[in-house]
Amino acid sequence: MNESAERLLKAWRTPKGWRYWSAVNNSKIGLWYTITAFGFLLFGGLLALVMRIQLAFPENDFLTADQYNQVFTMHGSVMMFLFAVPILEAISILLLPEMMGARDLPFPRLSAYGFWAFLIGGVFVCGSLFFGAGPRGGWFMYPPMTTQYQTGVGADIWLLGLSFIEIASIAAAVELIVGVLKCRPPGMRLNLIPLYAWYILVVAVMILFAFPPLIAGDLLMELERALDWPFFDASRGGDPMLWQHLFWIFGHPEVYIVFLPSIALVAMIVPTFARTPMVGYGWIVLAAVGTGFLSFGLWVHHMFTTGLPGITIGIFSAASQAVAIPTGIQIFCFIATLLVGRVTRSVCLLFVLAGLATFIIGGLTGVMVAIAPFDYQAHDTYFIVGHLHYVLVGGTIFPIVAGFYYFYPLITGKQLSERLGTIAFWLMMIGFNVSFFPMHITGMIGMPRRVYTYPAGMGFDNLNLISSVGAFVLAGGFVVFLWDLLRPKGGQPTAPRNVWNAGTLEWLAEVPDQPWGVRSIPIVESRYPLWDQENFVRDVDEGNFYLPDAEEGLRETLVTSTVEATPIQCLRVPGPTFxxxxxxxxxxxxxxxxxxxxxxxxxxxxxxxxxxxxxxxxTGTAIIPEKTEKNVGLGLTLPTYVSGPAAVGWWAMFITMLGDMTAFMSLVFGYFFYWTVHEDFPPKDVEGPGVLWPLVSVFCALAAWGLMLLSRKLNSRKNGSLFYVSTLTSVLMTFAAAGALIAGPWLHNMDPTEHVYQASVCVLVLWTVIHLALGAVMQLYAVARRAAGKMTHRFNADIVNVTLYWHFMMLTAGITGLTIALFPLVS
Amino acid sequence: MKIKLWWLTFSPLCWAGHFLASYLTTAIYCAKFASPEGDALPVRIAVAVFTIVALSLITFFGVRSLRLHRRGDATLPHDDDTVDDEQRFLGFAALLLAILSGIATLYTALVFVLMETCH
CATH class of the missing domain: 1.10.287 (Helix Hairpins)
Structure with missing residues (x-):
């Protein structure tokens, strides 16, 4: 190993001993994340087996009704929140940088934060089950059951524990969006990026708009449970339907959020085993983006039986049919690729094919239930349980198992056994179908979901027994798979580099892998550079591309432009920390x-x-570099510090605030929702917050925002005194805005527990005041940074990002003030 | 004109705008203003207007994308590291998205052709 390689290795070395857990590098965090999410899958699977034991025979008493309620709630919640979404983040954190020849994602510490939040929240939520305190409201937690009829802490554990994990998911989404858009290797234009990256970009954007409505819903429900604000209590003007809307605005895109990343794995695996580039790359991009959009127009199909107007149901039924078009297109592309290629046999491909076949069956029953009259019959029966498991196991679990077989050698240097894999495959495939296919029939003849037992002689007995037997065969497949993963492999030869002869960048990884990701960051000219570019691996290994050295001993990667992937910055990424x-x-x-x-x-x-x-x-962000420019190799010199839209930090703030605004708009939606369902809203005999104070608040927020724009400008002067004056005045205006906003409901004695109108106003005020407080902290932070010399007239990332926050803050404060002050006048 | 990433989202956003406008108009009208028989004529007229606007915009983006796709000499499957390949690919993907968005918009509009009342 030459001197430059040694320096590079030293910069990226993983800490040893107990400090190992301070690692933030994507290869470690991604691995821990994957193992943890897989652990939750096994836990969720065990819960499923417990349910199948209970349901194997009529009037069984293996579980009590209460235990069964906790177990099915937890099974759904664990599988969706602790496995399906986190595993996509885990695999992406682990592999996305490798697929893009990047050394790491732009915010490794944010990934680490997300992982620890996930682990803590997940253990907390699952642990509740062992104290008999688990949530019992189903994975959808419908009120009023969960607000008025369940007293224990179960629902709170669900609401708060999973909100915490949702925040971690949004953090991962920010990381992945910025990663795909800004951390690609030079030359990797948008027409060349791996299909996995396209899918992950779409999914991360979906997370950004799908999770916040649920967080808003969680906030409303927790306010009702903890403080008695009656958002879902019909006797005080609330409406449980609002929860259903907010939950399913999250819940339906969620299905695609878990499906698309798994199908993204398929899109990486299929060309490798077909030995040919993917057919219809552009069509797959259409499918990914199109599905991402259309999936937001489907949520009401979970609510067909709630008494909504028929015409509304029609709109969502039509959109539910339309989403089948892009979903189908990508499957045709996979089949076409397999047809034109020279397919080689492997366990990976078996699981891929099983996934596609299973998903198609689930998709077809999905089209059936998208037709409202059929749904009226099938709703809340075992038909739906059958349908959703075909979709989720076919669309998610089988492709992920394929992904394990495919990427295992990349991560561990050892191959999984084809023989054991084949056994696992057949056990899973047969077990799955034996277990879930009969459920369609059980449902058609009328067995409802979520019941802990059923009487004998109704035609359910044999079908349930068959399902239970199938579930254990499926579990047997998982046991074989798990053994294959864990069995000692010391005597087994190390897998050769690029064991499947794939064409994409992640297979540059050496065996055993080095912590630096790639020896040098390559110039990419093809979708499959390992197949198409001559001497590519040798050039990468010899350090003939960018950043082959770490002269300053710092971790560095390249930032490139969004469309053309032209290098624009040498980004210093932070190292290990607790x-x-x-x-x-x-x-x-x-x-x-x-x-x-x-x-x-x-x-x-x-x-x-x-x-x-x-x-x-x-200590870790917007650090002023020791030199403003750096030679990154091949005669290219790049800046080491940038701010504004060229900077990854600016994008992270922008994207985070888009998510934040989505949560806020969900609360505003709630306010107007109550208007649509009530004859008079606001109620005539109730005093509102008045016009004066909310408008004063808007004015003060406007002044604070204007002053922040001025501060950004003044910061470019060498003398910072006017910057301090402007920013500190802005802080005062921020406090004034918050005070005036509180004054409205306060001075009019609005009691949020009295009626949903007061509660809706107060929750908007609460949200905005918390954001104003955060805004003030950021303003003071900028002042402190400048005073400490960590921000200067030239190195201005902090103030630029704080001002960006303030654009959104102004929108929030404006919408809140105008809504609560003026809407009562026009309604 | 050079196509940026945003361009891909314009047609689907037209679908989303049309979808939301149709849904919200319907939900508000049927909840607040409809007669007991639920005659939906005003909503149907409104959705017809939304549909004309949305389809016109989608057609504009689709035709423009097709033109951008046709520009340049890059050959299929547009997998080279050149500006022409990148732009032809983006134009093609945007065209496909416009077609999908147009179909999805028509799906929504069809509901208002077939249903005469809120119920």
Whole structure:
């Protein structure tokens, strides 16, 4: 190993001993994430077996009704929130940088934070089951059952524990979007990026718009449970339907959020085993983007039986049919690729084919239930259980198992056994179909979902027994698969490099893999550079491309432009630290202590989280470099510090705030939703927040925003005094805006527990005031950075990003003020 | 003109706008203003207008994408590292998305052709 390689290795070396857990590199975080998510899959699978034992015979008493309720709730919640979504983030964090020849994703510490948050939240939620305190409301938690009829902490554990994990998912989404758009290798234009990256880009954007409505819903329900604000209580003007809307605006895109990344794995595997480039690359991009959009127009098809107007049902039924078009197109592309290629046999491909076949059956029953009259019959029966498992196991689990077989040698250097894989495949394939196909019939003859038992002689007995037997055969397949993963492989020869002879960049990985990702960041000229570019691997290995060295001993990767992938920055990425772990532990404390109403502990934890995150930002972000430019190799010199839209930090703030605005708009939607369902909203005999104070608040927020624009400008002066004056005045205006906003409901004695109108106003005020407080913290942070010399007239990323936050802050404050002040006048 | 990534989203956004406008108009009209018989004529007229606007925009983006796709000499399957390949690919993907968005918009509009009342 030459000197430059040694320096590079030293910069990227994984810490040893107990410090190993301070690692933030994508290869470690991605691995831990994958293992944890897989662990939750096994836990969720065990819960399924427990259910199948209970249902194997009529009037069985293996579980009580209450235990069964907890088990099925947890099975759904674990599979969706702790396995299906996290595994996509895990695999993407692990492999996306490799597929793009990047050294790491742009925010490794954010990935680490997301992982620790996921682990803590997941263990907390699952642990509740062992204390008999698990949630019992189904994975959809419908009120009023979960607000008025369930007293324990189960629903709170679900709401707070999973909200915490949803935040981690949004963090991962931010990381992945910026990763795909800005961290591609030079030359990898949009027409050349791996299909996996296209899918992940679409999915991450979907997460950004799908999860916030659920977070808003969680907030409303927790406010009702903890503080008695009656959002879903019909006797005080609330409406449980709002929850259903918010849940399914999340819940339906969620299905595609878990499906698309798995199909993305298929899109990587199929060309490798067909030995030919993917047929219809452009069509697959159409499918990914098209499905991403259309999936947001389907949510009401989960609510066909709630009494909505027929014409509304028609709109969503039509969209549910339309989404079959892009979904089908990509499957045709896969089949076409297999037909034109020279297919080689492998267990990976067996699972891919099983996945496609199973998913097609689930898709067809999906088209059936998208037709409202059929859905009226099938709703809440075992037909739906059959349908959704065909979709999710075919669309998600089988492709992920294929992905395990495919990528295992890349991660561990050893191959899984084809023989054991074949056995596992047949057990899973037969077990799955024996278990789930009969459920369609059980449902058609009338067995409802979510019942802990059934009387004998109704025609359900044999079908249920068959399903239970099938479930154990399926589990047997998983046991074989698990054994294959875990069995000692010391005596087995190391897999050759690029064992499948694939064409994409992740297969550059050496065996055993080095922590640097790639020896040098290549110039890419093809969709399958390992197949098409001459001497490609040799040039990468010899360090003939970019950043083959780490002269300053820092971790570095390239940032490129969005469309053409032209290099624009040498990005320094942060190294190992325990800060994200502590930040996640303390943030977790807020949610966990909050669940049990231990508010002092929650408050202390919140303060600790606040200061940990502050320390993390202060020491690890927008660091002024020792030199402004750097030679990255091949005669190219790039800046080491950029701000504004060219910077990854700016994009992260922009994307995060898009998600934040989505959550806010969900709350605003709630306000107007109540208007549509009530004869008079706001109620005539109830006093509102008035016009004066909300408008004063809007004016103050406008002033604070204007001053922030001025501050950004003034910061470019060498003398910072006017910058300080402007920013500190803006802080005062921020406080004034918050005070005036509170004054409205406060001075008019609005009691949020009295009626949903007051509660809707107060929740908008609460949301906005919290954001104003955050805005003030950011303003003071910018002042402190400048005072400490960590931000200067030239190195201005902090103030630019804070101002970006303030654009969104202004929108939030404006919409809140105008809505609560003026809407009562026109309604 | 050079196509940016945003261009791909314009047609689907037209579908989304049409979808949301149709849904919200219907939901509000049927909940607040419809007669007990639920005659949906005003909504049907409104959706007809939305559909004309949305389809016109989608057609514009589709035709423009087709023109951009036709520009340049890059050959199929547009997998080379050149500006022409990149732009022809983006034009093609945007055209396909326009067609899909147009079909999905017509699907929504069809509901209002077939249904005469809210119920």
């Amino acid at each position: 800060l994200p772990m502590w930040a996640a532990a303390f943030t977790g404390g807020v949610f966990i202590f909050g669940t049990f109403h231990w508010y002092i502990m929650a408050g202390v934890s919140g303060v600790l989280a606040f200061f940990t995150i502050l320390a993390w930002l202060w």
